[in-house]
Each structure stands twice: as structure tokens, then as C-alpha cells.
Amino acid sequence: MAGDDNLVEIRNLTFRHGAHTIFDNIDIDIRRGSITAIMGPSGTGKTTLLRLIGRQLQPASGTILVDGENVNRLGRSALFELRKRMGMLFQNGALLTDMNVYDNVAFPLREHTRLPERLIRTLVLMKLEAVGLRGARALMPAELSGGMARRVALARAIALDPMMIMYDEPFTGQDPISMGVLVRLIKDLNDALGLTSVIVSHDIAETSEIADDIYLLSGGKVVAHGSREDLRNSESEWARQFMHGLPDGPVPFHYPAAGYADDLVNHNGTRD
Amino acid sequence: MTASAPGQVRQEAGPEGVALLLTGDWTLLHYTALSRSVGKLTLDNATPVRLDLQGVGEMDSAGATLLVRLLGTERTQALPESVPGLTPERRELLLTVCNALLHPVLDTRQNRYVFGDVTARIGRASLIIGRDLVTLLDFMGRTLLTFLRVLPRPRRWRLTPLVSHIEQIGFNAVPIVALLTFLVGAVVALLGATVLVDLGLTIYTVDLVTYSFMREFGVLLTAIMLAGRTASAFTAQIGSMKANEELDALRVQGLDPIELLVLPRILALMVSLPLLTFIAVLSGVAGGGLVSHLSLDISVSRYLEIVNAVPLQHFWVGLSKAPLFAFIIGLIGCLEGFKSGASAESVGLHTTSSVVQSIFIVILLDAVAALYFMEAGW
Numbered sequence: 273m274a275g276d277d278n279l280v281e282i283r284n285l286t287f288r289h290g291a292h293t294i295f296d297n298i299d300i301d302i303r304r305g306s307i308t309a310i311m312g313p314s315g316t317g318k319t320t321l322l323r324l325i326g327r328q329l330q331p332a333s334g335t336i337l338v339d340g341e342n343v344n345r346l347g348r349s350a351l352f353e354l355r356k357r358m359g360m361l362f363q364n365g366a367l368l369t370d371m372n373v374y375d376n377v378a379f380p381l382r383e384h385t386r387l388p389e390r391l392i393r394t395l396v397l398m399k400l401e402a403v404g405l406r407g408a409r410a411l412m413p414a415e416l417s418g419g420m421a422r423r424v425a426l427a428r429a430i431a432l433d434p435m436m437i438m439y440d441e442p443f444t445g446q447d448p449i450s451m452g453v454l455v456r457l458i459k460d461l462n463d464a465l466g467l468t469s470v471i472v473s474h475d476i477a478e479t480s481e482i483a484d485d486i487y488l489l490s491g492g493k494v495v496a497h498g499s500r501e502d503l504r505n506s507e508s509e510w511a512r513q514f515m516h517g518l519p520d521g522p523v524p525f526h527y528p529a530a531g532y533a534d535d536l537v538n539h540n541g542t543r544d
Numbered sequence: 545m546t547a548s549a550p551g552q553v554r555q556e557a558g559p560e561g562v563a564l565l566l567t568g569d570w571t572l573l574h575y576t577a578l579s580r581s582v583g584k585l586t587l588d589n590a591t592p593v594r595l596d597l598q599g600v601g602e603m604d605s606a607g608a609t610l611l612v613r614l615l616g617t618e619r620t621q622a623l624p625e626s627v628p629g630l631t632p633e634r635r636e637l638l639l640t641v642c643n644a645l646l647h648p649v650l651d652t653r654q655n656r657y658v659f660g661d662v663t664a665r666i667g668r669a670s671l672i673i674g675r676d677l678v679t680l681l682d683f684m685g686r687t688l689l690t691f692l693r694v695l696p697r698p699r700r701w702r703l704t705p706l707v708s709h710i711e712q713i714g715f716n717a718v719p720i721v722a723l724l725t726f727l728v729g730a731v732v733a734l735l736g737a738t739v740l741v742d743l744g745l746t747i748y749t750v751d752l753v754t755y756s757f758m759r760e761f762g763v764l765l766t767a768i769m770l771a772g773r774t775a776s777a778f779t780a781q782i783g784s785m786k787a788n789e790e791l792d793a794l795r796v797q798g799l800d801p802i803e804l805l806v807l808p809r810i811l812a813l814m815v816s817l818p819l820l821t822f823i824a825v826l827s828g829v830a831g832g833g834l835v836s837h838l839s840l841d842i843s844v845s846r847y848l849e850i851v852n853a854v855p856l857q858h859f860w861v862g863l864s865k866a867p868l869f870a871f872i873i874g875l876i877g878c879l880e881g882f883k884s885g886a887s888a889e890s891v892g893l894h895t896t897s898s899v900v901q902s903i904f905i906v907i908l909l910d911a912v913a914a915l916y917f918m919e920a921g922w
Contacts, residue, residue, distance in 0.1 A: 358796065360793070360796040369790070
């Protein structure tokens with residue numbers, strides 16, 4: 273077992289969805305204060321991993337330790353306490369649509385604390401300032417661009433000063449500028465607030481730019497693990513295909529099928 | 545690029561059978577024209593054919609199919625090497641098409657209806673209904689538990705959403721509920737008048753309207769209207785929050801969606817439905833009164849006298865069902881929202897399903913309650 277410098281330790285984790293095995297006995301460590309990227313092709317269960325860490329899902333076997341606590345053994349109130357210390361950013365922000373920006377960020381504070389409204393105001397404005405949207409506090413979520421919605425959601429995620437933040441595909445569908453803004457913001461917040469960040473993504477360039485540690489997942493396994501340089505120079509064919517975006521390799525271009533010619537020519541599978 | 549020339553076929557009777565001269569492009573682009581010109585020709589199987597493809601520009605599988613149809617599969621398979629213009633590629637194409645025509649794919653999924661399918665479907669549907677029922681009971685349990693957990697902590701009572709939901713569910717529904725029950729009350733009075741006039745008992749129309757509205761119609765009509773109006777709204781609201789990952793966002797903030805979203809909605813419905821039922825009874829009786837006054841010559845004071853004589857217990861029998869109906873409608877509406885998937889289509893499907901289910905269960909429960917109250921003699 274690793275020591276205290278791991279905030280999250282995943283050991284022998286197996287998770288099944290129906291008959292389909294999503295994770296097969298994987299181990300992942302997330303160091304305190306680091307930015308860890310979980311990458312892999314679509315459909316490898318990267319988001320599922322985040323849900324397992326937050327125990328929105330229950331694994332078939334294995335343990336997940338978050339800050340020394342086994343999340344699958346926690347009682348209801350202990351789990352809700354732990355979740356307050358784990359921020360999560362969803363793909364599209366997932367802001368509550370019937371409240372404006374200010375109320376969305378204030379929401380967790382009002383729900384979980386008894387702070388006076390004046391103090392809440394100060395805190396909310398600080399968090400909004402950190403993501404550069406203090407001026408947008410009166411807007412409704414529908415009036416925000418995708419990148420802005422994600423930044424507001426980020427302000428909401430840090431409202432309770434969590435120990436870690438999990439990012440679910442934070443860069444998907446963003447223009448280069450807001451992508452750059454988000455990359456910078458994730459890095460700066462991580463360093464300034466002493467957070468631990470987990471980024472699930474397949475935007476290799478952006479993610480690996482700020483990630484200290486990268487895990488590559490495929491077929492339910494960790495196929496490669498290391499720093500950006502480690503993976504760039506990796507001998508693993510798999511890592512090479514993913515990091516360089518090659519169309520064919522261990523992940524085949526073709527979905528498994530019968531021979532092409534046979535498929536076209538013969539309907540009944542016999543050649544004349 | 546030159547324009548593609550439509551394919552043509554010419555038939556010439558020669559000394560040793562028939563000669564077929566093909567020209568132009570035999571492609572999908574000219575299929576209609578080609579099939580017309582091919583359709584004019586008939587070859588009987590015995591006639592020897594001399595084929596000439598030299599004039600053919602392009603040929604694709606559509607053209608090849610027409611040619612094979614014209615020649616027949618046997619003749620195509622036996623085409624000699626010496627046919628002018630028959631390149632190895634064309635030969636392969638013709639043989640492939642020929643083979644495909646000889647072994648047509650039968651869609652085995654169609655036209656296979658056997659009696660067993662009916663029982664299989666019934667079985668599958670029963671399993672689904674059983675599973676849905678278990679889910680509903682599970683959800684009911686969770687909601688009650690959450691309610692009990694929140695009850696001793698007034699700080700966690702969500703009064704603002706509760707009041708706002710009561711406004712939407714109850715107050716805003718007053719006009720539609722009042723209007724509809726007024727009309728139904730009038731219709732019931734007319735119906736009673738039609739039947740009772742032959743017996744000379746038109747005065748009992750008043751009792752008919754009053755009893756039916758107090759015991760059944762008031763609460764039932766209101767419940768059905770709220771099932772259509774409110775259960776669907778609950779499903780759509782919660783479903784779209786789910787599609788937008790808002791529910792996940794609540795959970796990761798350490799908040800319980802049942803406490804936050806379900807409890808205020810169900811409680812608001814349980815407050816609103818009895819109040820609306822009261823209004824429904826009043827306006828149903830008023831509708832009956834109007835008809836009695838206009839077409840039965842029963843004066844308003846006489847009408848009210850008879851209404852007044854109806855024992856109050858019938859009113860309580862009807863009203864006692866209202867909170868139960870409200871609870872079930874709210875549960876189904878919220879649960880369907882949680883069950884919906886991430887797409888707009890799924891939210892729509894579950895909205896429909898929540899209306900159908902809640903109306904069905906309300907009518908079912910009402911029937912059971914009617915039996916119970918009758919047996920109990922209330």
C-alpha cells in the first residue's frame with residue numbers, strides 16, 4: 273500500500289454493467305495536490321470511474337479509498353459529508369436552470385452552511401472572481417455560452433472549498449480560446465487552492481499539458497500509466513496509438529466482422 | 545466529362561438465334577429507361593443468344609441485374625469467353641448478380657407470427673409490470689423515509705418551493721377544475737332528468753348530482769385532471785433535470801434529490817388536491833343546480849334545501865380519498881422523471897407513461913375504495 277500521499281487509492285476494482293465488464297481489476301492512485309488525467313477512447317468507462325469514486329455507483333468488487341475512507345463502507349450521512357469535500361464538474365456544467373449564476377454558486381453554501389447572507393455574498397463573489405465571471409452573476413444559465421457555464425459550475429464546485437475536484441470531459445466542444453481558459457483555470461485553481469484534480473478526457477494535447485500523471489484505460493484495463501513524457505516515448509503500441517491519434521492499431525478501425533467479400537457476395541455464406 | 549449516354553439494347557434475329565446488341569451506359573442513372581427497353585424484349589430459354597457488349601460504356605450492378613433478368617440466370621452462368629466486350633470484371637459482376645438473384649435473402653424476421661408469441665408477450669409484459677410495481681414501492685419507501693428524516697428538522701423544511709408548487713399545482717388549476725366539474729355537474733343533472741322524468745321523480749336529480757359529486761366525481765375528476773396536468777409536469781421537470789445532469793450535480797454536492805425535489809412536490813400536491821376537490825364538489829353541485837333551475841323548474845332555495853339534507857359523511861368519504869390519490873399521482877410523476885433517460889425523446893415517453901399510469905391507478909384505487917365504502921356501509 274502506498275502512504276498518505278495518495279488522496280484516492282483504487283485497488284482491484286471490478287465493475288460490471290449487466291453482462292458487460294467495464295473495469296477488470298484495475299488499480300489507480302491519485303496523489304495529493306496533483307492533476308491526474310484518466311484518458312481512453314470513448315466508451316471505456318471514464319465517467320463511470322468518476323461515479324464510482326463519488327459512489328453514485330457500487331463496484332462488483334475492490335476497494336476505493338478516498339482520504340483514507342473506504343467509500344463503499346460509508347453510511348449515508350458520512351457519504352454525504354465526504355461528497356461535500358469532493359467537487360465534480362459535469363460535461364455541460366449541469367447548473368440548475370431555474371436560478372441565476374449567483375444563486376447557483378450560492379446554492380451549496382446555503383444548503384450546507386448557516387452562514388449569514390452577507391458572508392455568502394462575499395464568498396460567492398470571490399469564487400466568481402476566481403473564474404472571471406463576477407460580472408455575469410445576474411445571468412441565467414440559458415444565457416451563458418458552454419464555456420461560461422462550465423466556469424460557473426467550477427465556481428460552484430469550489431464553493432465549499434473541497435479537497436478534490438473531478439472534471440468530466442471539461443474540454444469537449446469548446447473553441448480554442450475557452451479551451452485555453454479552462455486549461456489554465458484548472459491548473460491555477462489546483463495550485464492556488466491546493467486541490468487535487470482528476471480530469472477525464474480524450475483531448476490529449478490540452479489534458480497532457482497540465483497533467484502530472486496520466487492513466488490510459490482501454491478494454492477495462494489500465495494499459496499505460498506515467499507522466500506525459502513517459503507515455504509519449506512509451507514502447508506500448510497502445511499508448512502510441514492513443515497519444516498520436518493513429519486510426520488503426522491495437523484499437524482496430526473495423527468493428528469485428530466476417531470477410532468483406534463474403535459479406536457482399538454471399539447472402540447464405542457459401543461460395544459457388 | 546462527357547454526358548453519360550443512356551444504355552440501349554437492340555435485338556436482331558440472325559441465322560443462329562438472336563443477337564443482342566448493347567450500347568450506352570448501363571447504370572443506375574438510366575435504370576428507368578433501361579428497364580423499359582429491356583421490358584419490351586422477351587427471350588425464351590431455348591433460343592440461342594449471341595451477346596455483344598462492345599458498345600457498352602459503363603455497367604454497374606443495377607444494369608447488370610437488368611441484363612441478367614433479360615438473359616436468365618442459366619444463360620448468364622454459361623456465357624462463353626468469346627462474347628465481345630465481356631471483360632473479366634464484367635463477367636465477375638454478372639456472375640455475382642446472378643448468384644445474388646439465385647439466393648435471395650429472405651427476411652426471416654417477418655411473417656413469423658405464431659401463437660406462442662402472444663403468451664411470450666403477455667409473460668414479458670407481466671414481468672415488466674411486476675418490476676415497475678416493485679420500483680414504485682421502493683420509491684414510496686424512500687420518499688416516506690426521507691419525509692420522516694426531515695420532519696424533526698424544521699431547518700430543512702423547504703417552505704418556499706412548497707408554497708410555489710402549491711401555487712402552480714393548486715391555485716393555478718382552480719379555473720380549469722371549476723369549469724370542468726361545473727359542466728359535468730350540468731351533464732349529470734340533464735342525464736338524471738332524462739331518466740327520472742318518466743318516473744315522475746325529477747326531484748331526485750338533485751340527490752343524484754349531490755351524492756355523485758360528494759362521493760366520487762369531485763375527487764375523481766380533480767385527480768384525473770391533476771394526473772394530466774401535474775404528474776406530467778413533475779416528470780418533465782425532473783426528467784429534463786436528469787438529462788441535463790442536474791440531478792447528478794445535486795448528488796455530488798451532497799444533496800438528496802428526493803428531499804429537494806420530490807418532497808415539496810408531493811406535499812404540495814397533497815395539500816392542493818383536497819382543496820381543489822372541495823371546489824370541484826361545489827361547482828359540480830352548482831352546475832347541477834343551474835340545470836335543475838332552468839329545465840326542471842326546481843327553485844334555487846328548494847335545490848339548496850335538498851342538498852343540505854344530504855348527510856355530510858358522503859362529503860368526507862369523497863374527500864378522504866384525495867390525499868391518497870395525490871400521494872400516488874405525485875409519486876408516479878416524480879418516479880417517471882427519475883426513470884427517464886438522457887434524451888428528449890425519453891423524457892417525452894416517460895411523461896406520457898406517467899399520465900397513463902397515474903390515471904389508471906387513480907381509477908383503480910377509486911373502484912377499490914367504492915367497494916370498501918359500500919361494504920362498510922358509509
